[in-house]
Amino acid sequence: MTEILIMPAAATDADRLTALIHDCSAYRGAYAQMIAGYRVTPEYLARHEVHLAVRAADGDLLGFYALITEPAELDLMFVADLAQGLGVGRRLIAHLLDRARALGLGGGIRVVSHPPAEAFYLRMGAERVGTFPARPPIGWDRPELRFAL
Numbered sequence: 001m002t003e004i005l006i007m008p009a010a011a012t013d014a015d016r017l018t019a020l021i022h023d024c025s026a027y028r029g030a031y032a033q034m035i036a037g038y039r040v041t042p043e044y045l046a047r048h049e050v051h052l053a054v055r056a057a058d059g060d061l062l063g064f065y066a067l068i069t070e071p072a073e074l075d076l077m078f079v080a081d082l083a084q085g086l087g088v089g090r091r092l093i094a095h096l097l098d099r100a101r102a103l104g105l106g107g108g109i110r111v112v113s114h115p116p117a118e119a120f121y122l123r124m125g126a127e128r129v130g131t132f133p134a135r136p137p138i139g140w141d142r143p144e145l146r147f148a149l
Contacts, residue, residue: 002055002056002057002086003055003056003057004053004054004055004056004062004086004087004088004091005053005054005055005056006051006052006053006054006091006092006095007051007052007054008049008050008051008052009045009050009051009052009064010045011042011045011046012042013040013045013050013052013061014039014040014041014042014044014045016061017040017045017050017052017061017064017078018038018039018040020061020063020064020078020080021035021038021040021076021078022035022038023080023081024078024080024081025081026114026116026117027114031114031116033137033138033139034114034137034138036137040066040076044066048066048067048068048069048075049066049067049068049069049099049103050064050065050066050067050076051064051065051092051095051096051099052064053079053083053088053091053092061080062079062080062082062083062086062088063077063078063079063080063083063088063089063092064076064077064078064092065077065092065093065095065096067096067099067100067109069103069105071107071110072100072105072107072108072109072110073109073110073111073112074096074109074110074111074147077089077092077093077096077117079092089120089124090124093121093124093125093147096109096147097109097147097149100147100149101149105149106149107149108146108147108148108149109146109147109149110144110145110146111126111144111145111146111147112132112142112143112144112145113142113143113144113145114142115140115142115143118143118145121143121145121147122145124147125147125148126145126146126147127145127146127147127148128143128144128145129144129145129146130144131143131144132144
């Protein structure tokens, strides 16, 4: 099994996080408009709780999450295609919840999910609380979920 380390992102990670987002096969085809032109910036990393999952042996980026703390929301979560099925997503969610508790965030963490990711979040313990309506440029409703803390 691959040893995975989770660590805070640095400003210098912005480009590789952006590349991971744009390489993600879950956002091809109809879903491509969700990430078209999207960039993670050093300023974004400075404002939010962003943590990376990397392979301990070589530092390869396996995934990351971004937590907005006010109000508490999982803004971004991506796992590299090559890391799917290795438990990276599960580890990132566990870290996210631990970090939110350590920060004293109450009331849970909101997630407006990419539709194909809803089942993953439900398996991780999130509860479906509603539907986020379509807003241009995204032309479809998305599941709204909440992780209890």
